[in-house]
Amino acid sequence: MIASKDDLIRLLKAFSNAFGPPGHEEEIRKLVIEEVRPYSDEVYVDSLGNVIITKRGNSKFPKIMLDAHMDEVGIIVTHIDSKGFIRFHTLGGIDPRSLYAQKVIIKGKKAKIQGFIGAKPPHLMSQEESKKVIGLTDLFIDVGASSKDEVLDMGIEIGSVGTFDTQFKILTQNRVSGKAFDDRVGLVVLVSLFKILKDSDYNLVGNAAVQEEVGLRGARVAAWRIEPDLALALEGTAAGDVPGTPEHLSSTSLGRGPAITIADRSVITHPKILQTLINAAKESSIPYQFKKMIVGGTDAGAIHLTKSGVPSGVVSVPCRYIHGPVSILDLRDLENTIKLVKYFIEKISLI
Numbered sequence: 334m335i336a337s338k339d340d341l342i343r344l345l346k347a348f349s350n351a352f353g354p355p356g357h358e359e360e361i362r363k364l365v366i367e368e369v370r371p372y373s374d375e376v377y378v379d380s381l382g383n384v385i386i387t388k389r390g391n392s393k394f395p396k397i398m399l400d401a402h403m404d405e406v407g408i409i410v411t412h413i414d415s416k417g418f419i420r421f422h423t424l425g426g427i428d429p430r431s432l433y434a435q436k437v438i439i440k441g442k443k444a445k446i447q448g449f450i451g452a453k454p455p456h457l458m459s460q461e462e463s464k465k466v467i468g469l470t471d472l473f474i475d476v477g478a479s480s481k482d483e484v485l486d487m488g489i490e491i492g493s494v495g496t497f498d499t500q501f502k503i504l505t506q507n508r509v510s511g512k513a514f515d516d517r518v519g520l521v522v523l524v525s526l527f528k529i530l531k532d533s534d535y536n537l538v539g540n541a542a543v544q545e546e547v548g549l550r551g552a553r554v555a556a557w558r559i560e561p562d563l564a565l566a567l568e569g570t571a572a573g574d575v576p577g578t579p580e581h582l583s584s585t586s587l588g589r590g591p592a593i594t595i596a597d598r599s600v601i602t603h604p605k606i607l608q609t610l611i612n613a614a615k616e617s618s619i620p621y622q623f624k625k626m627i628v629g630g631t632d633a634g635a636i637h638l639t640k641s642g643v644p645s646g647v648v649s650v651p652c653r654y655i656h657g658p659v660s661i662l663d664l665r666d667l668e669n670t671i672k673l674v675k676y677f678i679e680k681i682s683l684i
Contacts, residue, residue, distance in 0.1 A: 335671045336525055338664060342509065344368065344521050346501040349511035352440060354407025354494045355424045355547045358382055361403045365520060365541045372527040383555040386539035388527060394682040396536045398561035399526060400552050400632045401519030402545030405512065406656050408437065410493040417478030419448065422469070424494065425546030429469045431657040437474060439495035441488025447498055448474040497658040507664050514652040514660035516545065518667060519567035522650070525671045535682050545632055549599070552632035556639040563606060563644045563681065565674065566633035569662070570624055570649035582626065585651035587663040590620030591670035594647035596627050599634020606646035609684065613676040619669050624649065648674055
């Protein structure tokens with residue numbers, strides 16, 4: 334039995350609000366460990382910072398790796414000018430068009446500092462400038478400082494990192510918003526499955542991965558250590574069910590259930606994994622959809638190429654506006670993703 338909606342909201346809120354750009358996952362890692370430790374036989378943090386969670390079962394069943402990444406897209410400070418304005422680069426794929434006028438949080442040595450992303454005021458632009466899209470090099474962060482020394486006194490320096498300053502909110506009975514649903518929603522699925530299957534005979538090894546957004550780095554080394562028989566990446570994927578997107582170009586839609594990946598730019602789902610996911614959904618009457626666009630990549634791309642190969646697949650919760658300041662998801666999709674992966678584990682273990 335899956336957790337109540339209230340408990341899923343509690344977990345998603347805590348994970349979404351946590352700070353964790355690539356390489357700086359300390360805060361979200363602590364939360365994951367606190368939640369999952371009572372439902373596992375062993376929790377281990379490896380040298381890169383991955384959280385490897387083991388639940389041992391009957392040796393006749395396969396070792397199933399469930400992966401969800403902890404990191405979120407963010408920014409890194411690259412320059413501080415004499416007037417206290419901060420230049421930055423992105424960590425992970427962020428469209429610069431989504432950055433202007435957004436609030437960010439930068440982690441300094443002393444505290445987290447709120448800043449605002451600015452650019453040259455529109456009314457001071459030339460006619461030619463006003464026609465151009467604002468690029469990354471045109472943007473800066475204003476933390477209210479009047480000099481470089483003031484910024485340094487705040488504890489911000491070259492290499493400091495930040496994320497969007499967005500708080501989780503309940504929008505309607507079934508829909509919520511927040512930052513970093515890619516992939517904090519996958520972490521909710523991961524933790525929930527360990528709670529549900531705590532007393533089962535299945536062999537599960539979870540990996541709460543670091544640095545997915547900058548090249549699937551954490552999962553690559555974790556899979557080498559785990560040596561799974563098969564694997565699933567648990568993700569938050571882009572939903573395109575918005576005005577201006579033709580139906581055939583909309584990768585997934587909110588409210589239509591978990592999205593099963595057939596192929597993306599990093600992996601072609603193993604036929605055994607794909608068919609078992611489809612059968613599990615049909616036999617348990619769980620609504621599902623396919624991720625229709627062959628775009629993006631997940632930790633499955635790194636996992637399936639580990640050592641002599643690992644049959645792998647991806648199941649995702651559709652989320653609007655991922656990699657931006659705010660995302661929206663449907664809690665029914667989250668609930669059904671947990672159910673689908675649970676039934677998948679049960680079915681694949683018996684094949």
